[in-house]
Amino acid sequence: TVKAQGKNGVRASGEALVEESARRSRLARDLPGAIARGELRMVYQPVAGAEERRVLGVEALVRWDHPELGPVPPEEFIGLAEDDGLIVPLQRWVLATATAEHARLVAGGRDLKLGVNISVRHLQARCLVEDVTRALEGSGLPAHLLMVEVTESVLMDDDERLLAELAELSALGCVVSLDDFGKGYSSLAYLARLPVQVLKMDRGFVSGIDTDPRVAALVGSVVDLGRTLGMDVVAEGVETRAQLEVLTALGCRFLQGWHIGRPVPAADLPARVDGFDPALVGGPEAVAVP
Numbered sequence: 001t002v003k004a005q006g007k008n009g010v011r012a013s014g015e016a017l018v019e020e021s022a023r024r025s026r027l028a029r030d031l032p033g034a035i036a037r038g039e040l041r042m043v044y045q046p047v048a049g050a051e052e053r054r055v056l057g058v059e060a061l062v063r064w065d066h067p068e069l070g071p072v073p074p075e076e077f078i079g080l081a082e083d084d085g086l087i088v089p090l091q092r093w094v095l096a097t098a099t100a101e102h103a104r105l106v107a108g109g110r111d112l113k114l115g116v117n118i119s120v121r122h123l124q125a126r127c128l129v130e131d132v133t134r135a136l137e138g139s140g141l142p143a144h145l146l147m148v149e150v151t152e153s154v155l156m157d158d159d160e161r162l163l164a165e166l167a168e169l170s171a172l173g174c175v176v177s178l179d180d181f182g183k184g185y186s187s188l189a190y191l192a193r194l195p196v197q198v199l200k201m202d203r204g205f206v207s208g209i210d211t212d213p214r215v216a217a218l219v220g221s222v223v224d225l226g227r228t229l230g231m232d233v234v235a236e237g238v239e240t241r242a243q244l245e246v247l248t249a250l251g252c253r254f255l256q257g258w259h260i261g262r263p264v265p266a267a268d269l270p271a272r273v274d275g276f277d278p279a280l281v282g283g284p285e286a287v288a289v290p
């Protein structure tokens, strides 16, 4: 497919490029009405604790069911929304929907955090704190259960006010996490100054962890870095038992990926969370002794 060619870095044919740009303009044209037409929905992926041996939280991931093109992945439309000034209304819908669905999930006494991905553009628009506050008030979700995930690109914007906004979210009681850590630009010097409590290690690290000792060593040093900075480290993209075992041996306690669970609609979460099989985070022998 066009997408696969682009992703693999293979030069797309002229025809494929035309097709790709036609799809892009089609998506850009249809996106503005997508919220109102009810074409967006949220799915939730579990994050488990190796020591707790249970699901500790879920990450909210947006989906667009296009009536003719079918499911469109967020990587195809978040960027469009950012370019077209639609990201703030889209994020507001995501925040309101995810906090409301999560509030229902924890109403019965489940102790689970909710991760929501935020665009740096929303931070730059200076209304993120206000929008988060409104979502928490509207849903009744306690602030400490909300984790706001920002990507490394926040580091590239050398703007102190962005960091101040993140600090304000922490002051509200929310958790702030740095997503896709290690995927692109990372300034280690800057990391120490970031008001974040959680590092989400990009799945690029995890994919070679069980076959390449150098990758394992690198992941071990990210886990140590997190410990030094007082941040929890979550491994993303844990797909196999073998990866899980190396991660736990390296002291990585928080795990997310298809091995732990695929993203599912809110209605399926109670069964996933309450019926979670602790063997998925390894046997007691696989859990590193602190």
Ligand code: C2E
Binding pocket: 045, 060, 061, 062, 073, 074, 075, 078, 094, 117, 118, 119, 149, 179, 180, 203, 236, 237, 238, 239, 256, 257, 258, 259, 263
């Ligand atoms: P992310 O925040 O890093 O989310 C994790 C992505 O990895 C998700 O892709 C998830 O489905 C996928 N994933 C989880 N486990 C595995 C695994 O074991 N193997 C592999 N290969 N993939 C796994 P998804 O849902 O397509 O989302 C892609 C990205 O789009 C997210 O990356 C996030 O940056 C962005 N995104 C998703 N929802 C939202 C949203 O509501 N707002 C904003 N601004 N961005 C969003």
Ligand code: MG
Binding pocket: 059, 117, 149, 179
């Ligand atoms: Mg994320």
Ligand code: MG
Binding pocket: 179, 180, 181, 200, 202, 203, 236
């Ligand atoms: Mg990520």
Ligand code: MG
Binding pocket: 179, 180
């Ligand atoms: Mg990502």
